[in-house]
Structures are given as C-alpha cells and as structure tokens.
Amino acid sequence: xxxxxxxxxxxxxxxxxxxxxxxxxCCSQTCSAAPAATLVAEQAGTIVDVAKSTGVHNTLVQxxxxxxxxxxxxxxxxxxxxxxxxxxxxxxxxxxxxxLLKPENKDTLAAILTYHVVPGAVESSQAARLSRAxxxxxxxxxxxxxxxxxxxAGARVIxxxxxxxxxxxxxxxxxxxxxxxxxxxxxxxxxxxxxxxxALKTAGLIxxxxxxxxxxxxxxxxxxxxxxxEGTVESLLLPENKEKLVSILTYHVVPGKxxxxxxxxxxxxxxxxxxxxxxxxxxxxxxxxxxxVVATDIYASNGVIHVVxxxxxxx
Numbered sequence: 578x579x580x581x582x583x584x585x586x587x588x589x590x591x592x593x594x595x596x597x598x599x600x601x602x603c604c605s606q607t608c609s610a611a612p613a614a615t616l617v618a619e620q621a622g623t624i625v626d627v628a629k630s631t632g633v634h635n636t637l638v639q640x641x642x643x644x645x646x647x648x649x650x651x652x653x654x655x656x657x658x659x660x661x662x663x664x665x666x667x668x669x670x671x672x673x674x675x676x677l678l679k680p681e682n683k684d685t686l687a688a689i690l691t692y693h694v695v696p697g698a699v700e701s702s703q704a705a706r707l708s709r710a711x712x713x714x715x716x717x718x719x720x721x722x723x724x725x726x727x728x729x730a731g732a733r734v735i736x737x738x739x740x741x742x743x744x745x746x747x748x749x750x751x752x753x754x755x756x757x758x759x760x761x762x763x764x765x766x767x768x769x770x771x772x773x774x775x776a777l778k779t780a781g782l783i784x785x786x787x788x789x790x791x792x793x794x795x796x797x798x799x800x801x802x803x804x805x806x807e808g809t810v811e812s813l814l815l816p817e818n819k820e821k822l823v824s825i826l827t828y829h830v831v832p833g834k835x836x837x838x839x840x841x842x843x844x845x846x847x848x849x850x851x852x853x854x855x856x857x858x859x860x861x862x863x864x865x866x867x868x869x870v871v872a873t874d875i876y877a878s879n880g881v882i883h884v885v886x887x888x889x890x891x892x
Contacts (some may be wrong), residue, residue, distance in 0.1 A: 636666040654743035655698035701737035716876035790879035791834040837873035
C-alpha cells in the first residue's frame with residue numbers, strides 16, 4: 578500500500594497520473610481483449626451518445642441519467658471514461674444495483690460513476706505507462722499492466738481508445754467501487770498506524786477525523802513513533818498531557834484535500850494546529866519540516882493520507 582515518493586515520481590505529468598519506474602508501453606491491441614460488442618475506434622457524438630449507441634452500456638447510461646451526470650459527460654471535456662458493460666453491472670448483486678438507482682441514493686451513485694472518469698483524454702499507450710490516475714471522484718485509480726493487458730482498480734480493460742467528440746472511452750469488465758472507509762478506518766486497515774490510532778483516540782480526535790472533511794493527514798507510522806525518545810509516547814498518552822498530544826496530532830492535519838501533486842508545488846501548509854508546516858524537496862524526496870514523505874495519495878472517503886517517517890513536532 579505504501580508508495581515511496583521520489584521527485585521523479587512526483588512530476589505528475591498529465592492529469593493526476595504517476596509514472597512507474599519502467600518505460601513499459603502498450604498499444605490498443607495489447608490493452609484490450611475482444612469485448613462483448615466491438616466498437617469502432619472513432620465514433621461521432623459525445624461520450625453519452627456513444628455509450629447509448631453501443632448496445633452494451635445500457636445500464637451505464639441509465640445510471641448516468643439517474644445520477645444527474647448526463648450533461649457533465651456531454652460537455653466539452655475532454656474526459657476519459659472507463660465504461661463498465663452491462664455484463665459488468667450484472668456482476669453486482671441485483672439488490673445493490675436497484676438500490677443505487679433510487680433517487681435517495683443519487684449521491685452514492687454519482688460517487689461511484691465519477692470514480693470511472695479521469696479529466697483529460699488519456700489514450701491506452703499513455704495509461705499503460707502509468708501506475709495511478711486521479712478520478713473526478715477525488716480518489717485515485719490504480720493502474721496495473723501484465724501480459725494479459727491493462728487493469729484499472731481491478732477492472733480489466735477489454736477495449737481501449739474509443740474516440741468521441743469530447744473524450745475517450747475505455748471499456749472495462751467490472752464496475753469499479755471507490756473506498757467508503759474514512760481516514761481512521763483506512764489507517765487502521767493499513768496495519769502500520771496502530772500508535773497513531775491510539776493517540777488519536779486518547780486525544781479525542783477520532784470523531785473529528787471521521788467527519789465530512791476533507792482533511793489531509795501526514796500520518797506517522799508505528800516506526801516513526803518509535804523514533805521518539807524512550808517514554809515520550811507513554812507520557813503523551815497520559816490524561817494530564819492530553820492538550821499537548823492534541824497540539825502534536827493536529828499539527829499533522831491540513832484542512833482540505835492536498836494531493837501529492839500539490840505538496841511538491843508549495844512551500845508551506847496551514848494545519849489544524851494553527852501553525853504552518855514547511856514543505857521542501859531535497860535529494861529527490863519531499864520533506865514536511867524534517868520528516869520525509871515515504872508514501873502519498875492514500876485516499877479515504879473524507880480525505881487523503883500521506884505517510885511520513887517521523888513524528889512532526891510543533892515548536
């Protein structure tokens with residue numbers, strides 16, 4: 578789950594993507610297998626028009642209309658859509674799909690659909706050289722390339738590079754579901770932040786970081802807390818030191834969603850503590866004060882986590 582951040586990887590050239598270390602490329606043929614219904618490489622009309630015409634995206638079109646996204650996906654763009662087929666939607670439990678299409682679940686449906694949309698026109702040859710893409714949902718899509726082709730967030734691309742008047746469609750065989758875990762649950766599930774979770778609970782900050790946000794958390798690992806002088810963590814967890822603990826923990830939280838692409842282009846950030854963090858790039862690594870960022874853009878439903886290798890202490 579943790580991705581080491583280097584300056585080269587933080588170049589973020591093009592539409593929120595991160596480039597992998599190798600130069601592996603892929604053409605449309607490599608990225609796609611034979612779909613249920615093959616689309617021509619270029620079709621007239623918008624993304625929505627083309628989806629309506631394929632005969633294999635009826636459920637997707639129905640969902641787009643129910644979520645109120647038809648106009649957005651018919652706009653100027655350009656946009657890249659990873660479009661699940663009707664068979665892909667059929668993999669979902671029938672009750673789940675029926676529930677998502679209800680008016681009261683419009684926001685949830687919109688969050689799922691925008692997870693399938695990336696700003697800009699991204700062809701398969703570009704996507705295959707990347708490891709991550711930022712979706713309109715705000716969460717990132719993991720991209721993997723193997724001998725069988727390209728997968729995006731676990732969904733296999735079965736046809737690539739369908740050109741439309743306002744973007745590109747890549748057909749996928751599975752509906753991609755964004756994370757519904759908040760920052761706290763995401764950190765706990767990662768398994769490297771037990772001390773941080775204990776500290777947040779002791780400081781009474783759990784509910785705050787389960788709120789709507791969005792928040793950006795520079796999260797120290799268990800190993801980062803272990804670097805503190807012996808007895809420091811135990812002392813901070815005492816009831817009489819709660820105020821000091823809150824001050825330290827809120828110094829790791831920045832209001833709003835600050836992605837890695839933003840981190841490398843700024844020199845400071847205002848924290849929930851009230852004091853600023855110093856952002857710098859040294860020797861190909863990003864530092865927050867004197868703490869090195871070792872992983873970036875771990876998305877949660879209410880924000881983003883960047884992992885740091887030391888506890889950041891306010892003055």
